Amino acid sequence: MAKILVIEDELSIRENILELLDMREFDVIGAENGSVGLKMAMEQSPDLIICDVTMPEMDGYSVLKALRENPSTANIPFIFLTARADRLDMRAGMELGADDYLVKPCLPAELLKAITIRLEKQQRQQQYYLNNIKQPKVIAEPIDCDPLTELPTRVSLENLFQRFIQKVYGTYSPVFLPPNSSQKVPIFCLGLERFNRINDSLGYEMGDFLLKSFALRLSESVGDSGIVARLNGDQFAVILSPVKNKETAAQKAQIIQNHLSLPFQVHNTQVFITASIGIAFYPDNGQDIDKLLQLAKKAMNYARRQGGNRCEIYSPTFASDTDDWLALETDLRYAIDREELRLHYQPQVSLQTGQIVGCEALLRWYHPERGLISPAKFIPIAEQTGIIEVIGEWVLKTACRQLKQWHENNFKFLRVGVNLSGRQFTQPNLCERIAAILEESGIHPKYLDLELTESSLVQNAELATRRLQAIKSIGVKISIDDFGTGYSSLSYLQKFPFDILKIDQCFINNISDNPKNTAITTALILMAHQMNLKVIAEGVETPGQLDFLCRHNCDEMQGYLFGKPVSASEFQQLLSANKCLQLP
Structure with a gap:
């Protein structure tokens, strides 16, 4: 799973890009200005960086220059995404070593294509290097524990999963499962809803405190019979003991959500957090943890698109739903300019006189090909994308x-x-x-x-x-x-x-x-x-x-x-x- 860093000072644009890439199964992190982005790039070594040009404290050109001067970050693919469309601006960016230069507004498909091209090129170069240059063998020690939440990390989850399956079934391979193999192991991918807003409102220090509190409560909800790990900034994995049917797993997810929905006390402020949960099952949906988490994440993204704060079990239909979601998102961005949106008005009546005293304005979308689209379908898209x-x-x-x-x-x-x-x-x-x-x-x-x-x-x-x-x-x-x-x-x-x-x-x-x-x-x-x-x-x-x-x-x-x-x-x-x- 490629890690992508998005450096963008406008919150709505940054969240839109993060959500788009998250739906496409990328591991995404965001930075609100150039100096924060440079620090995150040095610390986390992303596989690709998307960066605005005009930002406070440190502009995109300065970020790219600093990255190219540092041997550890010099080869990270770098894409400018900016409203500055002048050819001189583009020239300046490319001369500093940018791999691509996209101009806002940019369609999701255009951005995704640019990312895919750069990542594939980087992969080919790395493979060539490995095949043709002899290097000393370096064995990297896996990171066992996330320093903030003290939970297992994504790196250590595979070993934990294998040991968990062996303990449950006596074997890791589903080919040799015993007669009680009708029981399924639920794999949860759990994502917090719009956690970036909490960081923006309360600050990163408070956000970290809240994440630690959330991780502790999640671990308490799961108990000793399961495994909880932190996947990235605001996403967690949960592995539960086997269940006989999928409905039981959904009920357990609901119990966890109810526990997590209680308010958190952050110093003198009560803060509420909601989370969406996607569920996949071993061995029905896959045998290795990467595949299972990928499918659970698709289910989680589907839950978010339905309004969030809910649980969904993975279904193969979610793949086509994602494509439909992206198509609707693209059309919705142009709906105002194309005059496809309308307001309807529902009367409000006095119960003393019986007369109309007001109305509620209600939004309707008349799509040129799909006809009238329900607000229940397009409002969640509008909410999540900004x-x-x-x-x-x-x-x-x-x-x-x-x-x-x-x-x-x-x-x-x-x-x-x-x-x-x-x-x-x-x-x-x-x-x-x-x-x-x-x-x-x-x-x-x-x-x-x-x-x-x-x-x-x-x-x-x-x-x-x-x-x-x-x-x-x-x-x-x-x-x-x-x-x-x-x-x-x-x-x-x-x-x-x-x-x-x-x-x-x-x-x-x-x-x-x-x-x-x-x-x-x-x-x-x-x-x-x-x-x-x-x-x-x-x-x-x-x-x-x-x-x-x-x-x-x-x-x-x-x-x-x-x-x-x-x-x-x-x-x-x-x-x-x-x-x-x-x-x-």
């Missing part, structure tokens, strides 16, 4: 401009709710961007509701509170969306400065027949009102649900009982016709 930041800003601008038109058409009371992704929420200049969009559109901030989910807030509650207060200082309302479906804690309602609580439709469904849903929804409405929060019920579809919400003084509703999400022109028709909800 495209969501560009799309999210487009959604906010488009919704505010549309709202301004409705206000000018004499519907001045109308509000609009816009979903804010987790990645958008962590942008350092978020408040400035929101204020600029409001000023540009001419919308008063009180008519904009920004909707956030719990998962985007709980990783660092203290930092999230400061950001929410900064947004509220502009005059924008903050809504907690899908409350009750994630990490729900009533303390969050006290800690975070919300204005609106949206009850998820999973509690509204069967509200009259399910005593638990009845109790939870009743308590949420009462508690929210005591905290001066407005309550909006989502997914209202039946008169019985409406009757319950009215009797318990819910403020507003949205759902198919009144209207589905519609285009801006269709929503205008609803307003013009003064469509009202018939209240019980």
